[in-house]
Amino acid sequence: KLKLNVTNIPQDGQYTFEATGRIVNVRVACIPSRFGETYTLRLLDPKKGLVPLETLGFPKAIHEKLAELVKLPNGLILVTGPTGSGKTTTLYSLLITIVGKERNIITLEDPIEYELPGIVQSQVDPDHDYDFARGLRSILRHDPNVVLVGEIRDMETAQTAIDASLTGHLVLSTLHTNNAIEAIPRFLSMGVSPYTFAPSLRAILAQRLVRTLTDECKADGAQCDPADHNTYNGVKAVPELLIATKEIRELILMNEPASAIEKVAKEQGFMDMRDWGKIFVQNKITNASEVMRVTM
Template sequence: MAAPMEAARRDELKAEKWDLIPFAEAGRRLNEAVENEISTTDLVAIIFSAATSLRASDVHLESGKNDALLRLRLDGLLYDVARLPRGVYDDVLGRIKLIAGLKLNVVDVPQDGRFTIIRDGDEIEVRASTVPSEYGETAVLRLLDPKAVALDLEDLGLRADDLDIADKELKKPNGMVLVAGPTGSGKTTTLYAFLKKVHTSELKTITIEDPIEYHLSGIEQTQVDPKAGYDFASGLRSILRQDPDIILVGEIRDLETAEVAMHAALTGHVVFSTLHTNDAAGAVPRLVDLGTKPAIIGPAINLIVAQRLVRRLCEYCKTETPMSPGLAENIKKLMTKLPKRVDKTNVKPKIYSARGCDKCHNGYRGRVGVFELLEVDDALENLIAEEVTEETIREFARKQGMIEMQTDGILKVFSGVTTLDEVERVTGPLKWPR
């Protein structure tokens, strides 16, 4: 049993740094703590010791009729860890609300707060959210661990040829780089990695985010505050009066933000932002749908990156899997269709499966990005100005040699990084060349 945690400030929580443990062991420790009726403070600390040791991104506390379910989101998927008796759950939730600065007597409206976990000298920020449900309040705690985020461009998972493209586009003195994908696809991490790559002490870099997820040294970070009238559009206008060289806008959601950001990109600034679209080609019609004039989209944008996150195979237990004749034929066709910029000498068509061991629980450990990079050159700029369809842009990009996300994922399968099942899960049914 873990030793009791030492006292912390009201907005802080002390957690232990456990050695690498199996998922089942974390559940056993939590259930043992509940059975031994340890103090609420210590139980909450053990919950977060388990969460941080397993590298969970979120802790879910879900209220039920007779008890509550504790779940952890690991590598993008939720797993049940323990059930908490009703009385224990109420005490745990009360403790979390207290350190997160939430009102203890308010249970019928949503609340948001934050606190900090101190673990082995490191600080992990936690965003707390509660909502009323049928059987009482339910809480989700988002863990923001700076050490869990790869902020170096080389660590994102880009292939060598895509890394060269990104590096080339990031060296341009002005223009916009957009990162596209759904919520939870790793867009913020990629933006921060890009920002870290281009920022120097001789340049002024300012961000406007919703919210600030990770604190970046040497960079001025601001956060939207809708109640004060400080949204992305108004914040961006204010930032432009601060003599910035590099600007990060957390998300383009409306026409005003899009127009101000593109004007900044066209007038000597480097601008980074995100869009909620399924792929790189879809970013252009999304901007047009917002009301942006196609004639300025092409000149403003240098690069569009679309991405998803796949689970990374556990290095301790991954297993090479024989290929069926049909799969082998599909892979052969794929290899012949790859553009010249892909170094085929390092591509060895093998596939692997997830087995599971004490170190990983389910055959996977960590996540890595799958990407597609769309460079906006003069030819594509002219095409965009003609207000062509998304499919026309996509087909043009393919002919120019763009590697689509699914293909990038399959190439990562060959490298033993992930599985075909994972690639299909995040990119849709596998589409092989005909």
């Protein structure tokens, strides 16, 4: 909760309100600034944040592969991207795909953004020494089949997630990297062993949100200004999905640089966000300036 009598330190809080039969959660962040406090509000609407995987708008090839991956009995699946790129929405959609199929699913989040029926959700509490590392160790004592870790921030959490994925659990989590390939050296830089990380990794999904064109701007010959907000009417994720093949795992074991991993991945058919962005432009989903904005 925000302390209304305190104005000289950053604060976080949240509240809820009812809108057309549903409860919308609002996360509030506040920082002191030169002319007073500055607030940022983030709306967490379950109508938009809890959607089936097939409605996220991923290309068919990626949607079908993700649906296969989330049915695996074990392994590590990472979703990466900047803050606000839809990572949590994607992870929730993956869980919705398998909920109710005799799998014990437990999440560890900071904070819990949406209520997921049929899933046990736990929230970290640093004030009481309940962080991601400790929470993950506790969750594993509850015999989960699938574990979602909101974010992997340190070596202890990373290694615990890897160990869990190697002992019969499917682990899903997020990182903050610019693309899928960069997630590999980022993970290793935390100090985890490549000898356990390589065999645990199943896939890495990176995504960025681009604004989608209005029907008027999709029309042939339309002259819409890319800088005008009226050109757009929604957002869609431009993805890239790296599958951890045998060859990719061998490169991780040998501590090969990201450039070598990308070269082999491309030879195996890997398409990065620029490749998918070109297809989005060709299909008039968005324009070239939007793709450049998120992939530069």
